[in-house]
Amino acid sequence: MRPLTPRRITAICGLLFAVLFGVVVIALRTGAYPISLQDIVTTLFREAIGRRDDIPLEFWQVVFGLRLPRIALGIMVGAALATAGAGFQALLRNPLAEPYVLGVSSGAALGAMLSLMVAPHTAGVIQAGAFLGAAATTATVYFLGRRGGQLDSATLLLAGIISASFLSAAIMFLGTTMSGRDQRGMAFWLMGDLASPPSFHLGWLFFALLVTIGSIYTTSSDLNLILTGEQEARHLGVNVNRVKLVVYIAASLLTGLAVSVGGAIGYVGLLVPHAMRMLFGTDYRLLIPTSAIGGAIIIVVADTLARTVVAPTELPVGAMTALAGAPVFIYLMRRRVR
C-alpha cells in the first residue's frame, strides 16, 4: 500500500515544470529568426535583472514582443483545456469526454462570436459569451446523452459530435456575415490559433485560470470516489451534487477562457489526462496538477511545430493537436480504456 503524499505530488510536478521550462527555451529559440541558447539565456537574465538597455533591440522584440507572449498564452490555454478535459471525464463519467469532442469548445466559440456581435467593444464580453456558450453546450449534451435517466456513454458522445457539427456550421455561417476589426479568422474559431495574443494583460487570464483550476482541485478527493460510482460516492459521504456543480461551472469556465483567447483547439483535454494517467495513475489529486502542466507542455510543443514545420506558412495549432489527438481517441475507443 503506497498512498499518495503531498511530497510525491510536489516531486512529480517539479519534474514536469522542468520539462516545461526546457520546452519553453526550445520554443524561444525556434523560428524564422533563430537565436542561440546562450543568447536566449543572456536575454532572459538581463530582462530579469532590469538591464533591458543591454539587450539588442531585435532580440528583445523577437523574445519578449513575439515569442514569449505567444508561449505564455499557449501555456495557459493548454493548462485550461487539459484540466477541463480531466474535469469533464469525471463529471460525465466518460473516459472519452473532452471539450472539443463534446462540442463544448464550439459552443464557447459560438458564444464568443455572438457576444462580439452584440457588444463588440465591452471588456470581458468575449470571455463571458464563451463561458455561457460552453456551459449551455455542456448542459445540452448532458441531457441529450441520457437514456432512461442514466448517462449513456455512447449516446453522450454522439450527442457531443452532433452538437459540435451543428455549432461548427453556425460558426461558419456567422463568420461569413461578420465583419470589422474584432473578427478573427474562421480557422481561429474552428481549429484554434495562438498567433495573435489578446489585447488585455495576460496576468488577468493567469489569475482567472489559477482560481478555476484551484476550485476543481478542491474536489479532487471527491472526484476519485465519483469515478467509482455516484451512488457509492454518496454512501461514502460525498456531496455529489455540489461537486458536480463545481466541476460543471469550472470546466465550462476553463473551456470558455481558453477558447476566447486561443480558439477551439481540440484533443488536448483527451490526450493529456490519459497520458498523465498512464504515467502517474488515476488519482485526481495528482491528475489535476499534472494535467495542467502537461497541457501547457503539449500546447507549447504543438504551437512551435505549427509555426515551423511548413515555414514560412503557419498551421493553426489545433491542426497539430488534432493530428496527434484523433488517433489517440480512436485507440482509446477501441481499447475501452483498460
Place this chain on the structure above:
Amino acid sequence: MSAGNGATLAQRPVSFVVASGLRLKVEQASYAYAATDRSAPKFTLGPTTFEAQQRELVAILGPNASGKSTLLKLLAGVLKPLSGRIEVDGQEVGDLDLRVRAQRIALVQQESELLFPLRVWEYVLQGRYPYGRRLRFESEEDCLLAGNALAQVGADALRDRWMDRLSGGEKQRVILARALAQQPALLLLDEPTQHLDIGGKVELLRRLRRLADENRYTVIVVTHELNLAAEFSDRVVLLHKGKSLRIGTPAEVYERDLLEEVFEAPLEVEMRTSGRPRVILRGSH
C-alpha cells in the same frame, strides 16, 4: 487521528462500539415512490417496525418488488421515510451529516463499472474518506485500518491486484472490505450473494455471521436465499407487496402456508435439530 500507535491499531478490530445493545430502531417507517399530486404512487412500502441489536444479523426476505431494497435504502438514509423514524445508535438517520452517516452506516451494493483501473488497496482506502477533511491524504492509520479490513475478509493477498481482474467472489470480498474500512456500526448489504456460486454464498454468509459475532457489527442483509437466511440470521423481516408480513426468528417466520403465499411456490418447511428451519421445494407428484 494520530499515526503513531500503529502496533495497537493493527490489533484493534474494525468496529464501532457503543454502550447500549440496541443499535437500529425502525418505527413505523414508510415510503412511497412518485407520490405527487397528479400521479398515484408507483410503489408504497407500508409502515415497518423492527429493531436490531449489536451482534445481530437480520435478513430482509421477500419476492421481487416486495420492498426489500426500498427498506434497505431507508435504513441507509438514501431515501427519507414518508412517515415514522429510523434511528441508529439513538440518532435519526435523516438528520446525520453525510460524512457522519458514512461513519455509522456502510451500504454494500452491486459495484458500478469502474471508469479507470484501480488497485484493490486504493479501492479499500476509499472507505476511509468519511474520516478526512477535503483534499485529505491517507494517514498511516488509514492504511492500517484498510489492511485490517482486507484481513477480516480474507483478501490480504489481493491488495495489489487490479479491481477489474478479480473474480466475482473476490470482488464481493473487496467491496465488503471497503465497507468495513468505514468502521460502521451498521453494515447493510443489498443482495450480496447474487453473483456467487453456492460455495461463495455460504462463505460470505459465514463471514458476515463472524463479523457480527466477533466485531459487534449489526448486519442487515437483503436476500432471496431462504435457507441461508434461516441458517445464519438471528431475525427475519418478511416483506410482501410493500408490507412487512412477519418479523421474528427464522423459526417464527418460516411457516409453510405463509411462505407459499408470499413466494407463490409449493414449499415444505422442516425444522432441523438445530432449531433452524429448512425450506424445500415440494415435488409436483
